[in-house]
Amino acid sequence: MEVKHISKVIHHQTILADIEFEVIPGNIVGIVGRNGAGKTTLLRSMAGILKPTKGDITIDGQSIFLKPSLKAQTIFVPDSSEALKNYSTKELIYLYKSIYPHFDQQYLEALMNRFSLEPINKIGNYSKGMKALFTLIVAFATKAKYILLDEPTDGLDVIIKKQILQILIEEVADKDVAVIISSHRLDELEFMANDVILIKDGRVDSHYELDSMKELYKKIQLVFETELPEEIAENTYVLEQTGRVSTVLIPRDSTAVEELISSYHPLLYEELSMSLEDYFIAKLGGDDNV
Amino acid sequence: MFEKGLWFQNYKQSKFIIWILLVLFVLQMPLQAILSLETWTERAEQAAETDEYVYEVQAWDINQIFSQGMFTVFVAVALVLLASLLIGLERNTRRNDFTFSLPYKRSTLFYAKWALGVTVITGFFALNYIPSYIIIHQSEFAYGLNLVSSLEIFWAPLLGYIFFYTFALLIGAITGEMVSQVVLTFLLGFLPLILLTLFQEFMQVHDFFFFSIGSQPRFITYLTPFYYTIGEMGEMIGIFLAVLFTIICTLGGAALYERNKIEYNGEFLIFKQLNPVFIVILTIIIALFGGLIVSSLAPWGANALRIISYWIGFSTFLLFALLLIRRLIIMNITFSGKPT
Structure with missing residues (x-):
């Protein structure tokens, strides 16, 4: 996936300016920056939700805005599960199965068992941590190549956080997926990410591989x-x-x-x-x- | 349009109003047909007791069951709510992010919403029309069905509902949230009629006529979307216009939805270039309405007093309009939900 010189202007304010980088499967990319730096806008653009004012997002060299079917290779997990809170687990599985052709129900059920997530009539009734865990498992079950996570561990307790980080690392290690995470938790990113992009005033201030950065x-x-x-x-x-x-x-x-x-x-x-x-x-x- | 995931998603977020729509159609057609038969029988019996009087069902009685009456208004309101649950409410919540992240063209998303509504309208309408028709056909008042045409009792209401629903979706494609979608659908749904009434009153008060005032010209009826839902189009031209406007609204809505900048979700309008147009239209309507209201308080004979009171009302409401519209333009109604 390539982010090609994207800029986004909202209400005459430049939120993103000429952002460019590439995401390669097998990597965990951290996107960090101050509140309002444009992290969520960048992720929403990468998911094809917002159309950039300039520039493009491409997968395999093709624009996701001109060919939206490419978005079957991406999944966006927002920091709130508001959109799907009224679904039962069964309904959500049906929905995702009909949208994502490679949805792996067995994998989903296995991970739900492993983390003791019982099927439920309304996802909104899961605890905050369970919702986060469930949406993450669903995201990986879609077999999308690029998983976009907006503040995935924000406000979660230590045990759930550990479980989430565990899934992330296992999945990236086992499968050819890329995870793009926007987060304030630099300590967590340090633990997982191998690529870090710092956004400042809507621009890529720096882009480092973590190990080389420390050197x-x-x-x-x-x-x-x-x-x-x-x-x-x-x-x-x-x-x-x-x-x-x-x-x-x-x-x-x-x-x-x-x-x-x-x-x-x-x-x-x-x-x-x-x-x-x-x-x-x-x-x-x-x-x-x- | 036929992606089953989108059908399921759209049904899930609008099923409440879909089933209300079914109930409304049941009340309007089969139930009303049964009750009307009872009423007609009672009237016929009463008439039989009176010499030289035979009760006969009129076309109006039949139209009340299939295409006119208060239930058609309720159905129209339900259709606007259905469209606003599918587009407007998505914008107020985080659902739009989920929908727009799916691997479909935005026009496909729009067509899926349109197809669900049209299927529901057609299915429920036909499902209730057929038994109602049979009920009347099997009764002693079957001759009543010969007084009306299939254009009047089937095609006009069905295509009228489809057009009005499509119109509400089109408005959803340009508005930023649910309340503005509902308000603008009704406002624009009546706009030609509202403008005619307001300008007529303006000319009448000033005794200065740009055009002659008569009964409502038929072209105003054709141009007023709401009329399509209340059985006013039972003729060939009405049917043709319903189909034509449905095609225009569907294609236009899909094209506009494709160009949606959803960063403006929660605001009054999605397309900022439309703000000046709506500011002007709303301001004129509110100010003219103010003139109409206040001038109606003055005695009919006192012409000068009526003109003065018209302009007092006009100016006061103009001020209200400017204050209100400024707030409308800068509003933002989004329910972002708690994190995770």
């Missing part, structure tokens, strides 16, 4: 006799500052910054393990931004 920066804890020198603050990403203790992010291969820090003779210089969250907080300019 780009290092996280250092510094303690000086007085506060963090201003020159260091200007040349690093300051993650946290409490009194004389500062945590900063610096480019891994920048000897100039290393020399600058040592010129101020820090009392403590210690490299810490870096998380995805550290990178994005630094990149987006403050921990209240993500």
Whole structure:
């Protein structure tokens, strides 16, 4: 699936601007960004729900807007199961079976058994976690190649989250599917995604493979006799500052910054393990931004 | 159009009103036929007691059962609700996202909604028409059926309902949510008649006639969609226009639905370029209506007072219209639902 230079203008406001990337089956792609950055608009465009103002979404080189039957290869799982809440599990299975030709009912029933999901007369009566789990299992049962998940673990308890993450990883490992997840939970994305796209002001700010991204920066804890020198603050990403203790992010291969820090003779210089969250907080300019 | 998944999905979200429609048709036709036979028998018996008077069923009595009367109005309302559950309510909720993410052309989605409604209307109408016809045919009042044509009692109401339902779907393709779909369907469903009435009153108050006022011209009836549901089209031209307008509304609705920008769901209109048109039409209608209401309070003989009160009403309602329409244009009614 290719996202080809898509832009979206709503009420004269540019929500997405010239977004471009490719999704290859077998990958979990994380889409991160601040609230209102355009993550959901991007996912809804990729699902063919919104038509981009410019650009296109293609699967196998063909536009999903010109050939909507290609959307049988994608499934969009929104952050709310509102649309299907009045269906019984049996009705929903019937609906999906008649829309998605490769729908695998046996797989669905097996996973429902595994996670103790009983068939129900109204999906709206499942608990929040069960609904999330059920819609995810249904999505995988469609055998769609591209699964688009909007905040799949938002507001769920730890056990359900663990189960959801487990399904995601198992499915991507076993089958040739791509999962595209928009999420605020950077710690979860770090655990699953191998590709991360950062959206800022409707644009792709950066697009990294997770492992290579971690090699780009290092996280250092510094303690000086007085506060963090201003020159260091200007040349690093300051993650946290409490009194004389500062945590900063610096480019891994920048000897100039290393020399600058040592010129101020820090009392403590210690490299810490870096998380995805550290990178994005630094990149987006403050921990209240993500 | 014939995708069974879409049929199931559309049925699921509108079954409540579909079964209400069946009940309305049962009440309108078979039940009304049985009760009417009782009434006619009673009248005939009463007439028999009176010398030189024989009771005879009139065409009007038959039309009341098949194509006219209050039940046709209820059916028309139910059809608008059916169309608004299939399109408008989808826009108010998250269902539109689900529907538009499915692997079908948007025009196919529209045609599936149209096909469900048309099947329901045709099926339920025929299902109730046939026994009602037989009931009357087997009675002593069977001659009543010779007073009406099949155009009047079968084709006109059936095609009229189909046209009005299609018209409501077309309005759904341009409006952003359920309430605006219902309101605009009724407003535009009566628009030629409303405009005629308002302009006639305007000219009458000012004693200044752009065109002569007579009884309602027939072309106004032909151009007013609502008339197609209440048995006003029992003639060849009415049937032809019902079919023609149905084709136009179906193709137009599908083309507009294909071009829908659903990011504007929940707002008054989906196509922002239509906002100025509706602002002008609504403002004129509301202001003229204000003139009509207030001028009617003045004595008929006092011409100057009627003109002054007309313009007081016009200006006041114009102000209301401007305030109301501004709110309408910026409104957004969406029920997004709780996450997961």
